[in-house]
Amino acid sequence: MRFMLLFSRQGKLRLQKWYVPLSDPQKKKISREVIQMVLARKPKMCSFLEWRDLKIVYKRYASLYFCCAVEDQENELITLEIIHRYVELLDKYFGSVCELDIIFNFEKAYYILDEFILGGEAQETSKKIVLKAIEQADMLQEVGPIYFMKAFSARWAI
C-alpha cells in the first residue's frame, strides 16, 4: 500500500497515512487529486479506480470515505478487506464509532492503524490481537501519570 486517506464528504481530510516518503507539497497535491476523483464518483459505481500507475480502492462508511492507494499488482479485494477490518477495529475500540470520534481522537485512530498496518502491509490479521495490543499500550499510558503523581507526592511528602 502506498497511502491511506480518510476524508469527509466535503473533502476535509481526517486522517492521512503515507507509506512512502514524499515531500509535503507532493503529498498535498496527491491528496487533492485523489479526493477530487473519489468524490466525483456516483454511489453505485464500483470501488476501484485507476490513477497514474496506482489503483485506488475506496469505500464509503456513513459520511467518511476510506481510500487506499495500492500498487498495480496488489489484490483489490484484499485492500477492501483491509479497509473493512480497520473500520471494525475502530468500531470495537470507540464503541460505535462516528466521524466525531475520529476527529477528536485522531491520534488514537493513528495508533490503531499503526498496530494493524506496518510499512504498507497488514501486520496482524486477527482482530483480537490488535485490540489487545492497543489496550495494553493505552494502559501503559495511563500508568505513567499515576507514577508521576506518586513520585511527586513522595518528594514533597504530601
Add this chain to the structure above:
Amino acid sequence: MALKIVKGSIDRMFDKNLQDLVRGIRNHKEDEAKYISTCIDEIKQELKQDNIAVKANAVCKLTYLQMLGYDISWAAFNIVEVMSSSKFTYKRIGYLAASQCFHEGTDVIMLTTNQIRKDLSSPNQYDTGVALTGLSCFVTPDLARDLANDIMTLMSHTKPYIRKKAVLIMYKVFLKYPESLRPAFPRLKEKLEDPDPGVQSAAVNVICELARRNPKNYLSLAPLFFKLMTSSTNNWVLIKIIKLFGALTPLEPRLGKKLIEPLTNLIHSRLVITLHRASVEKNVCLIGLVLPIVCVCVCVSNAVLISLSSGMPNHSASIQLCVQKLRILIEDSDQNLKYLGLLAMSKILKTHPKSVQSHKDLILQCLDDKDESIRLRALDLLYGMVSKKNLMEIVKKLMLHVDKAEGTTYRDELLTKIIDICSQSNYQYITNFEWYISILVELTRLEGTRHGHLIASQMLDVAIRVKAIRGFAVAQMAMLLDSGHLLTGNMQRNGICEVLYAAAWICGEFSEHLDDPMQTLEAMLRPKVASLPGHIQAVYVQNAAKLFATVLQKHEGATDSQAAQDTSQLLIERLPLFVQSANLEVQERASCILQLVKYIQKLQQKDVEVAEEVSALFAGELNPVAPKAQKKVPVPEGLDLDAWINEPPSESESEDEKPKAVFAKEEPKQSRARHIEVDEKELARRREARKQEQANNPFYIKSSPSSQKVYQDAPGVEHIPVVQIDLSVPLKVPGMPMSEQYLKLEEERRQKERADKKKKDKKKKKREKRGKGKRDDSGPESEEDITPAHQVDIVTEEMPENALPSDDDDKDPNDPHKALDIDLDKYVPSAENTLHKVTVCMLHAEKQGDLSITRHFLV
C-alpha cells in the same frame, strides 16, 4: 523554586490541549486561517518551555495541523526531543509526528539514530513497537544501514509482537539498503516456520513482495510455500502465496503442473461457498471469493501455458473452468465483482484469446454500463479480442458509443481506444484501409476532443505506409481541407484542427493523386488559414509549394501556359499574409517560397520551362523511421567517443566554450543514407529475419501460406488488382456515414469468397472421394482465410544497418529492486553460517569505517 513550578503550572493550565484545538478550529469556520496562525504562535511558545509534557502537547497539536495541510517541518528538532522522552505517552506522540512529517530531506533524522537504537533495545515491548512503526515511515538509507543489525536481532525476539514488526520493517530496510538482504535472509527464512501465525504471515508477506520483483532468486523456496499453501487456512496468507506462485511459475515448468490440482480444488470449494454468502449478506467483504479467482486465474493460466509449451494437452479444462467462473462474476449485479471479473479476463486474454472470445457479447454489454471504470475495463478487453473478422463490427459499436458519450473524457478515451485497436501490431487486423481512413475522417467530426494529433498521426502513418491507399486518402484529405467546419473549430493545441496538419501534408506529398490540385492549392491559401496555430500554418505553406510544383508540371507543356502563370500570381498574392505572421517558422517558409515564386514568375514571363526544376526541389521519398533508430546508429570505426578533442581546458578558461560537436562531420553522411530508398535486397533480408523470429516464437499465431504470399509478392502500386465490387460508393458527399458501406461491402466480399472456396473444395472432394470416407467439414471460417480487400504493402520502418528491434533500453536504472537481485541459494540456513555472515558483515562495516555498527557488536 517551588513558586516557579507552581506559577508555571498555572500558566500551563490555560494551554490548549488537542481537544480544545479541534473544537476551536471547528468553531472558527470563517476565520480559520487566522485562528490557526494564533494557535501556531502559541505552540511556538510552548515549544520553548522545558517541560516535556508541554512540548508533547504542542507536538500533538502540530500533528493535527499537519493533517489539515500546514507545514510543520520547522518543529523537527522539537519532535526529536519529544521522541527521546522516557515516558511512553510522549514518545508515542513524538514518533507519530515524525512518521507524518519526516522524509529523506529532513536534517535532524541522523539525530534520531541513537534514540531509535535505544528504543529498539528497550525492555518495554511497546516502546520497541512504537519505534519500529515510526521508523518504517521515514527510514532513509543511512538509518537503514545503521539499524539493520539491530532489527535483525529483533527478528528473533522472544515476543511475537516484536518479531512480527521487525520482519515487516525489514522489507523497507531492504529497499533502502540492499546489502542487508544477504545476512538477513536466512533468518527471514526461519520465520516462515515460526510457531506464531502472525509472524509467519509477516514473513510470507515480505518474501512474497521480494520474490515478485526478482522471482528467480526465490525458486528454492517453492516447496516450502507449497507446504504452507496446502496446510494454511488463513485466507490472507493463501492469497499472498498464490500471488507468489504466479510470479514463479513462468520460471519453473514443473511447478505449474503441480499446482493445477490444488488450485482447481480451491476454485471449486471456495467459490461456491462465498458466492452463496455474498448473496445472503449484502455488505460482506468477499475475501474468500477473491482468493481463487483473481490470483488463481493468472496463476493457472501461467501454469497451463508452461505445460502447453512442454507438451501436456489437458489443461485447457482448467482455463475453461476459470473463464466460466469469471463469467458468473461478470454477470453478477455487484459492480465490484464485475470489475474484477473483467480484470481477470483480460489477464487470461493475453495467453488464451480463443477461450475469451466466445464471451464477446457479454463484454459488449458491459460497454453500456453506467460505471465508467467498468466501461474502461471492457474497452481494454476488447482491445485484446479483436480479430480480422470482428474488427469492423466492434469499431462500429464503439462509434455508436462515441456518439452518445456524455463527457469529453470518456469520449476521448474511446477515441484513443478505437485508434489503438485499429493500429495494433502494425495494422494487423485491418483488411480494408479505405474503411479505416473513412473512420478517421468520421472521427474528425468530434468536437472538443483533445486527441486531434492522434488522428492526424494515424492518417499520416497510413498514408505513408500503405501505398495502395494513397489515392483514396488524398481525395479525402482534399475534402477535409475544403470543409469549413474544421477551420472554425477550436484552435487550441491538440484540438481537432491538428487533422488539417495531416491533411495538408498528405495532399502536398502525394499531390500526383489529386484530381484538382488548383482547387486544393486555393483552399490552402485562404486568408482564414492564418487563424490556425503556427505549426499548422507552416505545414500549409510548405505544402502549398509542393502543390505549386505539381500544378506547374500539369499545366506546362500543355497549351495552357496561362494557368501556370495564374498559379504563380495566386501564390504571390496570398503569401504575403503569411510572411507577416507572428510565428517565426511560418514567416521564414513563406518568405523563402515567395521569393522562389517571384523568381519563377520572371522565368515564366520569359517562357522558360521551369516545371522540372521546381519538382526537383521535392524529389525523393520520405520513409518512416523506427523510433529506436537513432540509438542504434553504430559508432563509426576509428571514432573514440571518450577521447579528448581539444586540449583539456585549463581552470582559467571560460566555461562557455562548447567542445566541437563530435557528430558534425558524421551527421550529413548518416542522414543521406537514411533517405536512400530501401532496396529489394535489404527488404528481403529483413523479411527473412522477421520470419525467423516469428517461427521461433511459440506464441505467434501463424497465418496460412496463402495470405502470407499475398504480402510478400506485392511489389507495389502497379500490381493492385481490380477490386471486383460494382457498387458505386459516393466518395465525395460530405457528411454521409461511409463506413457503413464498407461493412456491407466487406460482408458481401467475404460471402463471395466463401462461396468460391466451397466450389473449389467440392471439386477437390470429388477427386478425393475414393480416398476419404468421412466428409471433411469446412468448419468455421478461420481468420487466416480472409484475404484483405487491397493488396497492402506496408513499408517497414527504417533502421540503421544490421540493427535489430529490441527492448533492452527501457529499464529504469534507479529501481531499488534491481539492487535486490542477488542469488540467495548460496546462503544455507544453518547456525554457523548465520554467525559467519554476521561477522562478515561486521568486518565489512569496519572496513568502511562505520564505527557505530562495530561498537554495537562489541557490546
